Amino acid sequence: MAKKHTITTIKAAKNKEKLVMVTAYDALFAKLFAPYVDMILVGDSLNMIFAGSPDTLSATMEQMIYHTQAVCAGAPESFIVFDMPYGSYTNKKSALKNAIRVYKETTADAIKLEGGTEKASIIEHLVENGIAVMGHIGLQPQSVRSEGGYKVVRDAKKLLQDAKALEKAGVFAIVLEGTEAHIAKEVAKSVDIPVIGIGAGVDVDGQVLVWSDMLGFFEDFKPKFVKKYLDGATLVKKAVSQYAKEVKEGKFPTKDYSY
Template sequence: MTKKMTITSIKKSKGVSPLVMITAYDALFARLFETDADMILIGDSLNMSFAGKSDTLSATLEQMIYHTNAVAMGAKNSFLICDMPFGTYVNKKEALKNAIKVFQETPADAIKIEGGEDRADIIEYLCSNQIAVCGHIGLLPQAVRSEGGYKIKGKTDEERLQLIRDAKAVEKAGAFCMVIEGVKADVACEVAKSVEIPVIGIGSGKDVDGQVLVFSDMLGLFEEFTPKFVKKYMDGATLVKSAVKNYADEVKSREFPQDIHTY
């Protein structure tokens, strides 16, 4: 059994070995990912992957708690990070109340919240109250409606400097690592070098401290569209549909079940 990562070992990995993070939403897939993933993120992306929503904003705290507990049942030896959904950390008081609920009702090792300098005071408040926080800067999925879409960051010098300020603010506030999403690769590299905590990339190039992907994207199960930053490591949708067709054909032809499948 692989030794479970800790906040200390995650921090010490910077500059030593890239960190592997993957999303999971249930016990079945979490069990499959546990051996190779350093961290499992129970992402609010579940409402896009599972519920067919167009964005992550509809995810609720109750959903995140339910799915975090499900993942924990399958990956008992993994470092688990629970995404705090939209609207659950609008101020310090609400953020702490909701983070405490996650910690009390699940075995999550940490929570993740989106935002840089503008959320630093909330991150600091949470950390001062014994809540482990993973930050998230760059493209923020929870801001998709206010920004009018998913927009790549780091295209201008102003954005580059703001991302560095965001990263430093998140680090200073006490986060043990952060996700950087949808940022130009050269800028993401500079951001990662500007802080002492690991910076985990998604759509931000390879020169950061690790990578995270949504599992349904990585396994080729999501067919609606494929973001440029996603590599499909298998054609999962085709494999699943082929298996289901074989099952249906065998049921209709009475080839299944055979004697070995019968009591």
């Protein structure tokens, strides 16, 4: 995008233009994505992609800060959102302490945390202390164990309550995950801030996807809501296979690739 977004311009996009967000975990991919997206999320999904963990729960502040520093270096003109890891915002004191650390140790523009009405008071405390907060309701990956797995959320009443509570608490936008499209549409209409969907249909204010899912690099499983825009894993395997073959056969490097 030509100009870096702020929370003001993001909020102003409501009902005017769809917002595009994608995850990134390093400088290389952040730089590649930056010209085409409105926001980059340094998601705790990196714990599964980079660390090979079965879920996001063991991600640490150190891990998230390291990757956010890299993303910020690669995309200095992008609006960067730091995904607060599990256990880093259990109460007002710890949430503010960790959010301040994010602002001091990275140039991230905002943080994101999961939870609805039960997290509203914590979010309000963060906002009152100068922290820009993006909410996350619906399917919440950090609650996967207590919920018994990844389940589509169909409780419209609860989702509407959560969205309104987070808006009142001061979030500038909300991620809505794993929700039936007709419910997501109502949630988006119920608040005056952007609702960014992931597995929540088209009638919201924007979309976010995990880069390794949308580019076809993550092969363990593919959620229904993910569209593969590239068969990345196949392309990489083919390239590395060709490289290995040429090395084994003594065909690489040729004179063109030698000093």
